[in-house]
Amino acid sequence: VTVELVDMIREYCIAHTNLVVSDLAELCAIPSVSAHAERAAEVLACGELLARKALEAGFHSATLVPTSGNPVLVARHTVDPNLPTVLVYGHYDVQPSGDESLWTSPPFFPTVRDEALWARGVSDDKGHLVMHLKALEAMLRSTGSMPFNVTLVAEGEEEIGSPNFEAFFAANRNLLKADLVVVSDTLGFLNDQPTICTGLRGLLLADVSVTTLASDAHSGLFGGAVRNPAEVLARMMASLKDGTTGRVLIDGFYDDVVSPSSEERASLISLPFDEKGWLASIGSDGPFGEQGWTTLERIWWRPTLEFNSLDSGDAGALVNTVVPSRARARLSCRLVADQSPARVATLLEDALKSLAPSDVKLEVAVRVAGRPVALPSTGPLMDGAGRAIERVFGRAPLPVRMGGSIPPVATFVEAGLPSLLVGVGKEEDNFHAIDEHLDIDRLIDGILLMATLWTELARDLDAMRVPMSQRGDA
Amino acid sequence: VTVELVDMIREYCIAHTNLVVSDLAELCAIPSVSAHAERAAEVLACGELLARKALEAGFHSATLVPTSGNPVLVARHTVDPNLPTVLVYGHYDVQPSGDESLWTSPPFFPTVRDEALWARGVSDDKGHLVMHLKALEAMLRSTGSMPFNVTLVAEGEEEIGSPNFEAFFAANRNLLKADLVVVSDTLGFLNDQPTICTGLRGLLLADVSVTTLASDAHSGLFGGAVRNPAEVLARMMASLKDGTTGRVLIDGFYDDVVSPSSEERASLISLPFDEKGWLASIGSDGPFGEQGWTTLERIWWRPTLEFNSLDSGDAGALVNTVVPSRARARLSCRLVADQSPARVATLLEDALKSLAPSDVKLEVAVRVAGRPVALPSTGPLMDGAGRAIERVFGRAPLPVRMGGSIPPVATFVEAGLPSLLVGVGKEEDNFHAIDEHLDIDRLIDGILLMATLWTELARDLDAMRVPMSQRGDA
Numbered sequence: 001v002t003v004e005l006v007d008m009i010r011e012y013c014i015a016h017t018n019l020v021v022s023d024l025a026e027l028c029a030i031p032s033v034s035a036h037a038e039r040a041a042e043v044l045a046c047g048e049l050l051a052r053k054a055l056e057a058g059f060h061s062a063t064l065v066p067t068s069g070n071p072v073l074v075a076r077h078t079v080d081p082n083l084p085t086v087l088v089y090g091h092y093d094v095q096p097s098g099d100e101s102l103w104t105s106p107p108f109f110p111t112v113r114d115e116a117l118w119a120r121g122v123s124d125d126k127g128h129l130v131m132h133l134k135a136l137e138a139m140l141r142s143t144g145s146m147p148f149n150v151t152l153v154a155e156g157e158e159e160i161g162s163p164n165f166e167a168f169f170a171a172n173r174n175l176l177k178a179d180l181v182v183v184s185d186t187l188g189f190l191n192d193q194p195t196i197c198t199g200l201r202g203l204l205l206a207d208v209s210v211t212t213l214a215s216d217a218h219s220g221l222f223g224g225a226v227r228n229p230a231e232v233l234a235r236m237m238a239s240l241k242d243g244t245t246g247r248v249l250i251d252g253f254y255d256d257v258v259s260p261s262s263e264e265r266a267s268l269i270s271l272p273f274d275e276k277g278w279l280a281s282i283g284s285d286g287p288f289g290e291q292g293w294t295t296l297e298r299i300w301w302r303p304t305l306e307f308n309s310l311d312s313g314d315a316g317a318l319v320n321t322v323v324p325s326r327a328r329a330r331l332s333c334r335l336v337a338d339q340s341p342a343r344v345a346t347l348l349e350d351a352l353k354s355l356a357p358s359d360v361k362l363e364v365a366v367r368v369a370g371r372p373v374a375l376p377s378t379g380p381l382m383d384g385a386g387r388a389i390e391r392v393f394g395r396a397p398l399p400v401r402m403g404g405s406i407p408p409v410a411t412f413v414e415a416g417l418p419s420l421l422v423g424v425g426k427e428e429d430n431f432h433a434i435d436e437h438l439d440i441d442r443l444i445d446g447i448l449l450m451a452t453l454w455t456e457l458a459r460d461l462d463a464m465r466v467p468m469s470q471r472g473d474a
Numbered sequence: 475v476t477v478e479l480v481d482m483i484r485e486y487c488i489a490h491t492n493l494v495v496s497d498l499a500e501l502c503a504i505p506s507v508s509a510h511a512e513r514a515a516e517v518l519a520c521g522e523l524l525a526r527k528a529l530e531a532g533f534h535s536a537t538l539v540p541t542s543g544n545p546v547l548v549a550r551h552t553v554d555p556n557l558p559t560v561l562v563y564g565h566y567d568v569q570p571s572g573d574e575s576l577w578t579s580p581p582f583f584p585t586v587r588d589e590a591l592w593a594r595g596v597s598d599d600k601g602h603l604v605m606h607l608k609a610l611e612a613m614l615r616s617t618g619s620m621p622f623n624v625t626l627v628a629e630g631e632e633e634i635g636s637p638n639f640e641a642f643f644a645a646n647r648n649l650l651k652a653d654l655v656v657v658s659d660t661l662g663f664l665n666d667q668p669t670i671c672t673g674l675r676g677l678l679l680a681d682v683s684v685t686t687l688a689s690d691a692h693s694g695l696f697g698g699a700v701r702n703p704a705e706v707l708a709r710m711m712a713s714l715k716d717g718t719t720g721r722v723l724i725d726g727f728y729d730d731v732v733s734p735s736s737e738e739r740a741s742l743i744s745l746p747f748d749e750k751g752w753l754a755s756i757g758s759d760g761p762f763g764e765q766g767w768t769t770l771e772r773i774w775w776r777p778t779l780e781f782n783s784l785d786s787g788d789a790g791a792l793v794n795t796v797v798p799s800r801a802r803a804r805l806s807c808r809l810v811a812d813q814s815p816a817r818v819a820t821l822l823e824d825a826l827k828s829l830a831p832s833d834v835k836l837e838v839a840v841r842v843a844g845r846p847v848a849l850p851s852t853g854p855l856m857d858g859a860g861r862a863i864e865r866v867f868g869r870a871p872l873p874v875r876m877g878g879s880i881p882p883v884a885t886f887v888e889a890g891l892p893s894l895l896v897g898v899g900k901e902e903d904n905f906h907a908i909d910e911h912l913d914i915d916r917l918i919d920g921i922l923l924m925a926t927l928w929t930e931l932a933r934d935l936d937a938m939r940v941p942m943s944q945r946g947d948a
Contacts, residue, residue: 035791096791098690160793201694205793214757216572218906220675220878223808224720224778225769226753227762230803231715231781238712241705243831246698279700283688283799285833288701295699304698307705308794310801313783317509317570319634319679319843320782321806322906325757327784329704332795334697357717359759369793404694432692432796 006391006452008142013134013447020447021117021440023053024130025110027092028119034070034093034160043070043156046092050129050154051075057133058140059152065172067164070156074175077136077150084461085149086454087178087417089408090129090185091158094121095432102434116437123438124431128184128423129154131443135450148458151178155408158185161203161369162407169411179461180381181412181419182453186402188424193272194393196385197421199300199401200409202335202372204345208233208352211361213325216313222323227360229327230312236355237329240305246290248305248333250351256338258374260301268296271398281427300401303344304334334403341368370407375419384460385420388453392445422453480865482616483925487608487918494921495591495914497527498604499584501566502593508544508567508634517544517630520566524603524628525549531607532614533626539646541638544630548649551610551624558935559623560928561652561891563882564603564659565632568595569906576908590911597912598905602658602897603628605917609924622932625652629882632659635677635843636881643885653935654855654892656927659880662898667746668867670859671895673774673875674883676809676846678819682707682826685835687799690787696797701834703801704786710829711803714779720764722779722807724825730812732848734775742770745872755901774875777818778808808877815842844881849893858934859894862927866919896927 013020032046033039047070051062054075064071070093078085097107097120105111110119117127132152139146153176155165169176186197212227241248248254260268275295279287289298298304312327314320333348335341345366356362376382377399389397402421412419424446430436487494506520507513521544525536528549538545544567552559571581571594579585584593591601606626613620627650629639643650660671686701715722722728734742749769753761763772772778786801788794807822809815819840830836850856851873863871876895886893898920904910 035788035793037792096788096794098788102689161795203694203795205795212758215576215908216906217756217758218878219778219780219782219806220677220808220876221773221901221906222756222758223773223780223806223877224776225761225763225772226756226758228781230784231711231717234708234711234781234784235717237705237708243705243709282691282696282700284686284691284696284700287699288833289699298699299695299697302698304693306693306697306795306797307702307708307786308693308796309787309789309791309798310704310708310784311789312781312785313804314509314570314572315783315785315802315804317783318511319509320570320804321635321677321679321780322782323780324783328789330787330789330794332693332697334694359762402694403697404692427695432690432695434689 005143005455006448009138009451010448012138012142013444017440017444020130020134020443021112024117024122024127024443025119027053027126027130028110028122029108031108032093032121032156033096034157035096040070043093047071047073047156050092053133054152057137059136065168067168069164072156072165072168073152073154074172075152077146079146079149083148084458085151085178086458087151087153087176087181088132089153089181089183090125090132091155092126092129093156093159094126095124095159098434104435115441116439117443118435118437120436122436123425123429124436125158125185127438127443128446131446131450132184134447135454138447139451148454150454151176158406161205161367163369165408166411169408169415178417180457181417183406183409183412183419183421184423184450185406186421186423187426188422189426190400191272191274194389194395194397195400196382196389196397197402198375198377198399199337200373201403201405202339202341203370203405203407204333204335204341204348205367205369206331206348207328207365208331209326209328209363210356211326213323216322216325219321219323226323227357228323229360230324232357232360233312233327233329236352237307239355240351246288248303250347252347253303253344256340257303258337260297265297268294271296271400278427282433299403301336303336303339306332308332334405335372337372337374339372341371370405371410373409373413375413375421380460381418381420381457384456385422385453388449388456391452392449424449479617479929480922480926483612484922486612486616487921491914491918494604494608494917495586498591498596498601498917499593501527501600501604502584502596503582505582506567506595506630507570508631509570514544517567521545521547521630524566527607528626531611533610539642541642543638546630546639546642547626547628548646549626551620553620553623557622558932559625559652560932561625561627561650561655562606563627563655563657564599564606565629566600566603567630567633568600569598569633572908578909589915590913591917592909592911594910596910597899597903598910599632599659601912601917602920605920605924606658608921609928612921613925622928624928625650632880635679635841637843639882640885643882643889652891654894654931655886657880657883657893657895658897658924660876660895660897661900662896663900664872664874665746665748668863668869668871669874670856670863670871671876672849672851672873673811674847675777675877675879676813676815677844677879677881678807678809678815678822678840679843680805680822680838680840681802682805683800683802683837684830685800687797690796690799693795693797700797701831702797703834704798706831706834707786707801707803710826711781713829714825720762722777724821726821727777727818730814731777732811734771739771742768745770745874752901756907773877775810777810777813780806782806808879809846811846811848813846815845844879845884847883847887849887849895854934855892855894855931858930859896859927862923862930865926866923898923
């Protein structure tokens with residue numbers, strides 16, 4: 001990548017900052033919350049707006065491909081089928097806002113404040129989609145041409161575990177031919193240190209329901225003489241984990257977990273991880289987790305079992321003296337290499353079944369929502385990405401992992417597509433939390449990074465192809 | 475009570491059945507749900523309607539006495555202060571409807587079907603209030619005069635534990651002078667066997683909240699490394715009871731519990747209690763409770779600890795992969811003589827505090843909402859009630875207890891007022907449940923019962939006064 005190209009793109013981006021911000025704000029004003037079924041129309045509207053923005057940016061086509069759930073946007077800029085193709089992945093759905101009253105400005109009323117844009121989804125992941133759109137626009141407007149092809153794939157169900165992405169990918173394999181994949185849905189910094197993500201945890205979702213009665217029963221008339229499902233569920237949940245060691249008590253749960261090497265453990269310690277600040281960001285007084293592991297190991301290298309929600313009786317009533325008929329919990333496991341999500345799903349289901357008393361009605365629905373991914377932390381792809389990051393941010397990136405899950409990454413990797421996880425998010429962007437925001441400087445730098453990254457990678461592509469094709473297990 | 479009087483009242487009631495039903499339907503059409511704060515205006519409107527109905531029925535005055543919560547209606551028919559005064563207690567607030575979609579007809583759209591009226595509150599307790607109103611009306615219209623005074627006290631907070639009744643009673647002691655109290659808020663039958671209630675359980679309410687974070691946190695980024703409040707709460711709840719024996723594991727919980735005598739245990743066995751049908755009414759497959767006790771003992775003679783609601787995270791989302799910031803539970807204890815609710819409240823609070831890990835924020839609010847009551851099952855008051863019940867329903871009543879709580883009863887008893895618990899409800903009325911209803915025949919018989927009961931008791935009052943005044947500890 002020539003200095004001239006980088007400078008030309010930077011100039012274009014800075015000159016167009018207001019338009020970039022207003023395009024992103026427009027996308028963020030749509031509450032495309034995939035977790036809330038009643039928002040389906042808004043999720044679709046957001047996909048449609050993104051398609052229009054892609055065409056405006058210079059993509060030749062932008063198609064919303066239907067799935068069993070929300071459609072996937074496929075936008076293509078094809079210069080020449082014989083040139084390399086970079087496939088870019090992101091998502092246009094967002095997390096629920098949580099309690100809107102806790103937000104400084106309303107989550108779906110994007111607001112510029114303190115040189116940042118504040119809105120649900122601005123960092124995760126609409127900001128990253130805009131970076132890719134504007135990277136194409138900047139390259140086309142600055143240089144007048146593209147030396148390679150770009151395919152943008154933006155799905156609308158990442159925040160609910162990408163339930164339809166794998167089927168979409170299999171059904172559209174031809175449309176999605178590419179030489180490499182850039183997934184932009186991860187953090188790009190640890191404090192101010194640029195990072196590049198080489199591992200993601202997998203995800204299992206489980207809905208558990210314990211029913212003991214046909215309807216809520218008066219706790220005076222029936223209390224003490226019939227099964228209370230909330231008590232049964234609490235006991236089952238308490239039995240799944242050891243409260244002292246933090247270990248999951250399901251037989252075989254840890255069987256296939258790959259531990260970090262002593263070198264990897266040592267490198268984790270050297271990372272500029274501000275544990276206190278990280279805990280303070282969510283108002284936690286101190287770390288708590290599996291004994292024998294550090295916080296970074298717990299979130300990057302160790303599997304979990306979390307309780308995401310509980311629901312029984314009518315918690316909204318001032319007083320509700322009933323034996324509830326049913327109690328429900330949502331559990332999820334984050335999984336690490338080489339755990340098989342399907343196997344852990346079976347273990348979890350069996351454990352729940354064996355914990356439930358025989359006289360209650362237990363319903364368990366376990367769903368795999370992402371396989372763990374471990375990518376190589378060296379090689380030409382990482383080298384190219386490292387050069388691009390260093391050029392834009394002034395420092396070479398360090399490899400890190402991320403505790404979250406991006407289900408499509410496993411789909412790409414298992415299809416043999418060389419994949420990179422490059423984002424510019426920071427912990428303090430508060431994605432998935434109250435007051436999500438993205439610094440405008442970082443948004444602009446992100447555009448430059450994506451353009452630089454594409455160009456670096458496409459240039460190296462011939463050199464990379466040989467070693468990559470040997471990495472069938474990448 | 476002369477045969478003529480009973481016949482005259484019966485005739486009047488039968489002739490006015492449609493008006494009785496429509497008055498009750500009018501009251502039931504108002505969703506006076508005290509547990510839902512947003513219904514306060516409807517609760518008040520129901521009290522106002524009841525006051526109008528009381529004046530129409532022949533009460534000389536009907537005053538809504540303000541409290542810190544919903545007002546208490548005091549309606550008086552004073553013939554002569556020197557004549558005996560019967561004080562009647564009931565409540566015009568109702569339980570929440572639960573899932574309205576499960577009702578055959580909407581809970582607040584009273585419907586006549588199968589010779590019954592169907593609506594929330596029709597049995598508990600608006601039907602009983604209407605019986606007393608119409609008893610006065612029938613006596614006045616049939617005979618032209620009343621040989622004693624009647625004071626009707628109807629509160630609007632019984633379903634939330636009567637938090638303001640005791641203060642109301644203390645502040646209005648003069649207004650509420652009476653020779654005896656008839657509380658009409660209990661069942662009157664065990665299958666077809668008339669019963670009279672001689673014991674109620676007390677009630678403790680506890681709101682428990684465990685907070686570990688300032689806001690929900692992404693379960694990928696933070697999961698496994700910070701405290702999950704739902705897990706902490708589940709573990710605490712599971713530790714409060716033994717899952718096998720059903721015993722409450724709080725030290726001292728059972729200290730002051732009076733067990734039934736061997737005679738009382740034997741008499742329980744002889745009651746026509748259809749356990750299977752009772753369980754089937756709430757869709758329970760079988761009994762479950764404290765080992766060593768029968769079902770009737772469990773609900774009438776043994777204290778309980780129930781989990782009434784659980785709430786953590788966003789259970790309404792399709793997927794919600796967070797570590798929730800907070801988990802809440804509502805617990806309640808039904809207490810029996812001679813447990814001190816204040817002492818058990820302290821024990822429960824201490825137990826919760828000792829179960830919570832030191833690094834979580836625990837909030838516990840325990841509130842006494844009713845002291846246990848044990849009334850004598852023999853004596854002139856019971857004899858008079860027995861005669862009235864036998865005259866109307868053809869069979870003498872058997873003494874039973876009730877597992878529920880009516881906090882004002884302890885207030886009356888502790889003030890030295892001879893008290894009777896006389897209602898005409900049946901288990902199958904589904905009070906506090908889906909499809910609450912009241913047979914129209916039983917509604918009409920109830921009017922007759924109340925008029926007969928008042929008359930029997932007022933006649934006996936001089937004879938009763940001496941023995942009753944000796945029962946300071948009643």
